[in-house]
Amino acid sequence: MSDKKRDYSKEELSKMSNDELARLGTELDGVTVAYRKERFPVANDPAEKRASRHVGIWLVLAVVFAVAFIGIYLFYPWQYKHLGEEGLWTYSLYTPLLGVTAGLGIVSLGIGIIVYTKSFIPEEISVQTRHDGPSDEVDRRTLVALLNDSWKTSTLGRRPMLKGLAGTGAVLAGLVIALPLGGIVKNPWKAKAMGIQGDGTLWTTGWTLVSEGQKVYLGRDTGAIAEMENGHYTTEGVSRLTRVRPEDLDAGAMETVFPLPEEMVNDGELYSPKRNVYEEHMHSIHGSRNAVMLIRLREADARKAVPRQGQETFHYGEYFAYSKICTHIGCPTSLYEQQTNRILCPCHQSQFDVMQYCKPIFGPAARALPQLPISVDEDGYLFADGDFIEPVGPAFWERRS
Numbered sequence: 001m002s003d004k005k006r007d008y009s010k011e012e013l014s015k016m017s018n019d020e021l022a023r024l025g026t027e028l029d030g031v032t033v034a035y036r037k038e039r040f041p042v043a044n045d046p047a048e049k050r051a052s053r054h055v056g057i058w059l060v061l062a063v064v065f066a067v068a069f070i071g072i073y074l075f076y077p078w079q080y081k082h083l084g085e086e087g088l089w090t091y092s093l094y095t096p097l098l099g100v101t102a103g104l105g106i107v108s109l110g111i112g113i114i115v116y117t118k119s120f121i122p123e124e125i126s127v128q129t130r131h132d133g134p135s136d137e138v139d140r141r142t143l144v145a146l147l148n149d150s151w152k153t154s155t156l157g158r159r160p161m162l163k164g165l166a167g168t169g170a171v172l173a174g175l176v177i178a179l180p181l182g183g184i185v186k187n188p189w190k191a192k193a194m195g196i197q198g199d200g201t202l203w204t205t206g207w208t209l210v211s212e213g214q215k216v217y218l219g220r221d222t223g224a225i226a227e228m229e230n231g232h233y234t235t236e237g238v239s240r241l242t243r244v245r246p247e248d249l250d251a252g253a254m255e256t257v258f259p260l261p262e263e264m265v266n267d268g269e270l271y272s273p274k275r276n277v278y279e280e281h282m283h284s285i286h287g288s289r290n291a292v293m294l295i296r297l298r299e300a301d302a303r304k305a306v307p308r309q310g311q312e313t314f315h316y317g318e319y320f321a322y323s324k325i326c327t328h329i330g331c332p333t334s335l336y337e338q339q340t341n342r343i344l345c346p347c348h349q350s351q352f353d354v355m356q357y358c359k360p361i362f363g364p365a366a367r368a369l370p371q372l373p374i375s376v377d378e379d380g381y382l383f384a385d386g387d388f389i390e391p392v393g394p395a396f397w398e399r400r401s
Helices: 010-015 018-028 046-075 088-092 094-120 137-154 160-184 206-212 278-285 299-304
Strands: 031-037 123-128 216-221 227-229 232-234 241-243 254-261 292-296 319-323 335-337 342-344 351-353 359-362 374-376 382-384
Touching: 018 031, 018 137, 046 094, 046 160, 088 094, 094 160, 206 216, 206 254, 216 278, 241 254, 241 278, 254 278, 319 374
Parallel strands: none
Antiparallel strands: 031 123, 216 241, 216 254, 216 382, 227 232, 254 292, 292 319, 335 342, 342 351, 351 359, 374 382
């Protein structure tokens, strides 16, 4: 191939047809076509029409399943239904339907492309000699010609129905992959209505309801589940969260508590077997920044505890409440070492000293665990005497840059 002319002018290249440019490109690229066979050399071959229908069926299925996925994702009832609640069976199908329609849509598109390739693209065996260095003008022009030749020999250009179905299927397949990502893309600075999990911003929690004028108790997770009644399960009268009294904790004990607004209380003298507050309680438990560690220090330790400046009144006697969300990257600091009064994060081994306002004394965490102000009401129940005065969770959450 070294004696093949390469220094064609732009005028000479412009005068060549696409076939001539394609043939020149193969020669200049050192390509030898050892074998080439058209799939349907005879026009209007019945087998060609059957192959076209076969490909069309798969592409139609790809479009149908992709549209079904988008419809289910946007309009199907996805709201959580607990055991015994009406609509549970419909809700339980939401995720499987998304998986089935997404999988079948992408698989159908893939099969359609494979079938098209095997049915219409000419069979060809080519051998190419590779060369180093950048391509010159003649190589660029002949490459375009080769791509045009590939498009022509694929026959897709003269099959508008298959071309439209393939394009539609590809676009919808992209939506099937990209659409669910929209559900996790959120503006961390955009607030919505305040609820048991905060208002959606990173600096609010269920405890922020105190700032809205609501009384919020410290709620203990009882682990209660739906109960059998008249042959079916129900959560009516089942309280997942109950209020906590100081005497419920032994000295040196720690318990995880969650925000329990007064309107969601269904225990003690306020208990009603007909009330159904289970779902609201579960929303509180599932709040990503709601968990708080309620710690009762031993009397001698409580006298020696050093409060943080400006937070001297946040505790109630021997009782201290700190966010359970590690200030490193948000893991639950679920290990309490009673003898040393240290809280340990199991993810990256950060340690916080309860005797010194839960400041970090080991590991990557650089900020003390936020403290929740607590007190006891006239009925003897612990409640939040205010909201956290600093952001809960990883230290970088409080920064805008």
